[in-house]
Amino acid sequence: MLLFSNALIWVSLPLILTVIFLTLLGILGWRYWEKRKRYQPLKSLPSPPRHLLFGNIPQILEAVKKKQLFKLMFDWSQQYGSMYVYWADYPVLILSKPSAIESTIINGMRDGSLIRAHRISRAWNDMSGPILLGQTGSEWQWRRKVWNPEFTSSAISQYINVVQQACSQITAKIEDSDPSETIPVDPLFVELTMRVIACLVLGIPVDPKIPTSEGPPLDVQKVYEAMSVITYRLLRVATGEKLWMKYLPTPSSRDYWSARRYVEQFLVPRVDLALQLRDSQPIESVSLTPLFTESMLVKIATKEPRYTKETLIAEMIELLIAGTDTTAHTLSFTVGELALHPEVFQKAQTLVDQVWEKHGSISIESLKELTYLRAIVKETLRLYSVASGSSPLEAIKETVIEGITIPKGTKVSWSMLGAGRDAETYPQPEQFLPERWLEENKGSLSLPMIDFGSGAHRCLGEHLAMLEATVMLAQLLRHFNWELVNGRSSLEDLQQNLLIYPKDQMPLRFQSREVLPSLSK
Numbered sequence: 001m002l003l004f005s006n007a008l009i010w011v012s013l014p015l016i017l018t019v020i021f022l023t024l025l026g027i028l029g030w031r032y033w034e035k036r037k038r039y040q041p042l043k044s045l046p047s048p049p050r051h052l053l054f055g056n057i058p059q060i061l062e063a064v065k066k067k068q069l070f071k072l073m074f075d076w077s078q079q080y081g082s083m084y085v086y087w088a089d090y091p092v093l094i095l096s097k098p099s100a101i102e103s104t105i106i107n108g109m110r111d112g113s114l115i116r117a118h119r120i121s122r123a124w125n126d127m128s129g130p131i132l133l134g135q136t137g138s139e140w141q142w143r144r145k146v147w148n149p150e151f152t153s154s155a156i157s158q159y160i161n162v163v164q165q166a167c168s169q170i171t172a173k174i175e176d177s178d179p180s181e182t183i184p185v186d187p188l189f190v191e192l193t194m195r196v197i198a199c200l201v202l203g204i205p206v207d208p209k210i211p212t213s214e215g216p217p218l219d220v221q222k223v224y225e226a227m228s229v230i231t232y233r234l235l236r237v238a239t240g241e242k243l244w245m246k247y248l249p250t251p252s253s254r255d256y257w258s259a260r261r262y263v264e265q266f267l268v269p270r271v272d273l274a275l276q277l278r279d280s281q282p283i284e285s286v287s288l289t290p291l292f293t294e295s296m297l298v299k300i301a302t303k304e305p306r307y308t309k310e311t312l313i314a315e316m317i318e319l320l321i322a323g324t325d326t327t328a329h330t331l332s333f334t335v336g337e338l339a340l341h342p343e344v345f346q347k348a349q350t351l352v353d354q355v356w357e358k359h360g361s362i363s364i365e366s367l368k369e370l371t372y373l374r375a376i377v378k379e380t381l382r383l384y385s386v387a388s389g390s391s392p393l394e395a396i397k398e399t400v401i402e403g404i405t406i407p408k409g410t411k412v413s414w415s416m417l418g419a420g421r422d423a424e425t426y427p428q429p430e431q432f433l434p435e436r437w438l439e440e441n442k443g444s445l446s447l448p449m450i451d452f453g454s455g456a457h458r459c460l461g462e463h464l465a466m467l468e469a470t471v472m473l474a475q476l477l478r479h480f481n482w483e484l485v486n487g488r489s490s491l492e493d494l495q496q497n498l499l500i501y502p503k504d505q506m507p508l509r510f511q512s513r514e515v516l517p518s519l520s521k
Contacts, residue, residue, distance in 0.1 A: 041405040042091050046080040055087035057240060064239050067232075067495040070417060077418030083402055088240065092392070092411040093401065096418030098425045098448040100402050104412060105393070106455040113399035117392040117411050123237035126246075127230055128260060129314030132460075133322075133391075143315075146304045147460055150296050156463040157364050159200060160471075164362065166196045166206045167472045171479055174510050182485050184505035185335060189328035189472070191220045196468060197323030201316060202270050203292030214292045215269035223266060226259035227321050231498035238392075263317055271312045274301040325499045326386055327465040331472055332506040333384040334377060336491045337432050339484035339508065344434060345477075348372055352477040362474045370470055373477075375437035377469045381451040382426060384491075385416035386499045391453070416451065482508045 050056045063072040076084060077096040085091050095101050108114030115136045124134030132143040149155060170192050177183060195218065198204040204218050211217070233256050237243060246253050270292070276283055277293070278301045292298065297316065301307055307315070338345045351372050359366040392413035399406050406412070421429040425448065426436065436447065452459040459465075476482075484490055485507040493503045 038407045038409065039091050041407060042085050042093070042410065045093075045404065046084045048076050048080065048084070048086055050087050055089075057088050060086070060088065060239055064236055067497065069235070069239065070415075070496050070500050071494070073413075073415040074417040077415040082418070082422065083404070090409055090411060092413055093406060094413055094415055095401070096415040097402075097422055098419045098450055101414045101419055102448050102450050102454045104401050105453070105457070108393060108395075108399060108401075108412070109455055109457065111399075113395055113397050114393040114412060115396055117394040117413075119411075120238045120392055122243065123234045124318070125314075126237060126243055127234060127314060128264065128317050129310040131311070131314045131318040133318060142304070142306065144456070144460075146300055150299065151460045151463060153463045156467055159196075159464075160364050160467070162199050162206055163196055163468055163471050166192050166199075167468075167475045169195075169206070170472065171475045174476075174480065175512060177510070179511065180509070182507045182509055184507045186328065186332040186502055186505040187221075189331040190224055190324060192331075192472060193326075193328045193468060194218070194220050194224065194320070194324045196464075197320060199291070200464075201296045201319050201323070202267075203289065203295030203297065205291060212292075213287050213289070214273055216266050218266075223263065223320070224324065226262045227317075227324070228497050229255050229259035230263070230317070231321055231325075235496070235498050263320075264313055267313050267316050268309075270297060271301075271309055271316065274298045274312065275309060278302050278305070321498075322459075323461055323464070325497075325501070326461070327468050329386045329499060329501045330377065330380055330384065330465070331469055332502050333386075333491060334380040334469065334473065335476065335482065335508060336484055336502070336506050337380055337383070338376070339482055340488060340491075341432050344376065344432065345481075348376060348473070349477045349481075352474050355474075356478055362471055367467075367470060370474060371438065372434060373470050373473050374466060375434035376473065377466060378437045378449060378451075379432060379434040381449075382420040383417075383432070384494075384500065385420055385451045386501070387416070387451070391457075419450065479513060480510045481513065482510045485509055 048056055048059070051058060059072065060069070063069040073094060074096075076086065077094065082095065082097040082100065084094050086094065095104060104114070116134075121134045121136065124131055130139070132140065132147065135143060170188050173188065174183060195204075195206045195208075198218050199206050203214065204212055208217065233241075233246070233252070246256055273283065273286065273288070273292070274295075274297045277288075277298055296319075297312070300315075301312060338348065351370065355366050355369050356362070358369075362370075392411050395406050395408055395410045395412065397408050401412070420426070423429050437449075452462040452465075486504055490502050490504050490506050494500050495503045
């Protein structure tokens with residue numbers, strides 16, 4: 001009997017394994033044909049060559065590894081047009097026509113057919129905890145509602161002195177340098193923007209010489225290096241890396257955890273104090289400064305009880321990242337383009353001199369007369385949209401984009417570099433023409449400015465970014481002339497963590513305008 005049972009098992013085992021194999025094969029086959037049928041409408045769109053099993057995943061991963069994902073999206077846009085599809089585990093629709101991008105974001109989010117892609121949301125929320133950029137629906141709404149008042153144009157204008165002080169510190173550093181010295185300006189602009197956002201959000205003095213009692217001092221270089229590690233991992237997760245891979249004993253995982261620990265240790269004391277103030281708990285052995293008690297961190301913690309320690313830390317990380325790289329790299333590209341376009345440089349410098357001599361300084365009132373400088377920044381953003389393609393959407397129901405039926409499950413993203421070079425929208429797209437953004441040159445049609453996003457999800461920091469960029473440019477133009485050491489290669493040799501940046505850090509050589517009094521005297 002025992003021999004018979006053993007024989008039966010040995011006979012049955014291959015049969016069971018065969019049944020399991022055929023069942024799995026049937027499920028995979030059904031899923032394949034179901035996906036093929038569902039995404040059939042997208043077959044009519046151009047698509048780059050892909051692997052039979054892995055689609056375009058190998059090209060995407062290789063581009064991320066080389067920090068060139070933005071360039072791959074742009075190159076494909078140039079090759080396959082303003083609307084194409086690449087294939088991963090799912091199709092990704094890429095748009096590069098500004099009007100199509102804007103209408104897709106606004107209409108899709110409004111009618112509920114598009115939401116933030118689940119993968120990018122998971123990546124954002126995995127940085128340290130749930131954050132505004134990683135939320136949808138009501139979770140997004142209450143967060144956005146509490147932050148909106150802090151970043152309105154009128155609210156940001158109150159920080160003009162903070163921005164002026166931070167810009168003056170950068171200007172003084174340049175003045176104190178040797179005239180023959182080559183200065184990589186991207187790190188200087190990173191210092192500018194990080195000191196400003198840290199002051200506004202965390203209440204840390206812009207002047208590093210002023211001590212702060214609420215927590216560790218701001219070490220710009222160390223915080224920035226940690227943020228770069230965190231954002232590069234975010235990009236990898238957004239393009240396919242699994243969340244659990246951060247727990248593997250690999251160098252990249254160790255770097256990530258080290259960076260995250262450093263940033264959290266920098267933030268925790270201030271977040272704890274903000275929560276103690278919210279809960280009216282006694283605060284011992286710390287003398288709180290007005291700068292801290294009036295910071296956005298304290299205001300938000302007080303206004304919104306749904307914020308916890310974990311989510312406040314995560315939100316502070318998000319704001320440090322979003323408030324630093326974007327404007328810093330934009331400023332680098334701006335001064336680079338100005339160096340290569342002397343006629344634009346001279347026009348801007350003449351305007352700044354006139355405004356400075358009329359008002360004695362740059363103020364909120366005098367900024368109104370610097371529309372040409374804002375046009376220069378907008379033209380730079382058109383050519384070098386530093387946040388290129390970082391916020392994809394996902395169709396949660398069938399929708400139509402540019403006359404094409406987009407099935408449920410399709411991801412929707414864009415090449416902002418491609419959009420900025422759309423000849424139908426921006427005539428002479430390869431030319432640096434700030435005049436196109438001036439009201440008198442727009443005609444009856446307003447040019448789309450989509451680099452800060454569109455609709456209800458438009459970038460919170462738009463007004464702060466324009467204020468920082470305009471004031472910094474005004475100070476530089478007032479006090480210096482400059483030349484681009486590496487020429488156009490500084491504007492062409494780009495890389496990407498989450499955002500794009502100049503690989504060589506945009507080295508310039510400055511010449512002080514001797515007719516002006518020195519800031520350092």
